[in-house]
Amino acid sequence: xxxxxxxxxxxxxxxxxxxxxxxxxxxxxxxxxxxxxxxxxxxxxxxxxxxxxxxxxxxxxxxxxxxxxxxxxxxxxxxxxxxxxxxxxxxxxxxxxxxxxxxxxxxxxxxxxxxxxxxxxxxxxxxxxxxxxxxxxxxxxxxxxxxxxxxxxxxxxxxxxxxxxxxxxxxxxxxxxxxxxxxxxxxxxxxxxxxxxxxxxxxxxxxxxxxxxxxxxxxxxxxxxxxxxxxxxxxxxxxxxxxxxxxxxxxxxxxxxxxxxxxxxxxxxxxxxxxxxxxxxxxxxxxx
Numbered sequence: 184x185x186x187x188x189x190x191x192x193x194x195x196x197x198x199x200x201x202x203x204x205x206x207x208x209x210x211x212x213x214x215x216x217x218x219x220x221x222x223x224x225x226x227x228x229x230x231x232x233x234x235x236x237x238x239x240x241x242x243x244x245x246x247x248x249x250x251x252x253x254x255x256x257x258x259x260x261x262x263x264x265x266x267x268x269x270x271x272x273x274x275x276x277x278x279x280x281x282x283x284x285x286x287x288x289x290x291x292x293x294x295x296x297x298x299x300x301x302x303x304x305x306x307x308x309x310x311x312x313x314x315x316x317x318x319x320x321x322x323x324x325x326x327x328x329x330x331x332x333x334x335x336x337x338x339x340x341x342x343x344x345x346x347x348x349x350x351x352x353x354x355x356x357x358x359x360x361x362x363x364x365x366x367x368x369x370x371x372x373x374x375x376x377x378x379x380x381x382x383x384x385x386x387x388x389x390x391x392x393x394x395x396x397x398x399x400x401x402x403x404x405x406x407x408x409x410x411x412x413x414x415x416x417x418x419x420x421x422x423x424x425x426x427x428x429x430x431x432x433x434x435x436x437x438x439x440x441x442x443x444x445x446x447x448x449x450x451x452x453x454x455x456x457x458x459x460x461x462x463x464x465x466x467x468x469x470x471x
Contacts, residue, residue: 391451
């Protein structure tokens with residue numbers, strides 16, 4: 184009889200120990216500082232909107248080969264971290280789910296890319312903007328971590344969507360913006376800074392974006408560090424253009440990632456966030 188009593192007490196203690204973390208979490212979910220739409224409950228989103236977080240940040244990533252040293256989903260990894268930090272620093276924004284596919288083309292030679300067409304991206308961005316507005320956001324900002332769809336003129340899907348959607352909704356006090364500073368201008372600023380310090384320029388899979396991946400790589404899964412000594416591809420000239428030679432490695436790298444580091448990555452990450460925050464604050468002045 185004593186055996187069953189002891190067993191019952193042990194089971195009761197085990198149940199208490201098992202339930203305690205869940206009970207504590209339910210009592211204090213720590214949602215006050217959460218700025219990621221996917222990590223919030225609907226009442227938390229509603230409360231955040233009521234508290235003035237009425238700017239939706241739509242950020243796109245992408246899946247593509249990024250040289251043999253970087254995982255294919257690097258743009259998504261960077262995108263989630265960057266847009267979260269932008270939202271935190273703005274203080275009046277929520278980071279919407281990162282769109283994981285953007286304009287690109289798959290390749291059997293370098294099998295790491297899965298892409299959309301520009302037409303598909305346009306439709307998806309329009310839908311995401313509309314859904315954000317329906318949810319209750321008064322300002323929507325579109326931006327991206329990958330160059331596909333962010334070309335010049337009519338080829339820039341982001342600018343087109345933002346311009347057309349803003350024209351559609353501005354009469355109701357809702358506005359849509361395109362933040363271009365987080366991509367090309369921020370990247371160019373980092374490349375210029377690195378070049379001035381004697382580092383090689385890059386366009387794809389080089390020191391710049393490999394370093395950001397290393398900065399975010401807390402458990403060693405984003406960058407194959409053992410391959411860094413060989414992470415060199417087509418060289419990039421002082422004009423920022425590739426200079427392929429007959430003996431240039433065809434490994435997806437346009438540049439040289441061998442001197443990549445987490446320290447460089449932190450600087451590049453901060454530059455992207457700073458450029459974006461300043462531009463968005465110019466679009467949407469913070470109320471005092």
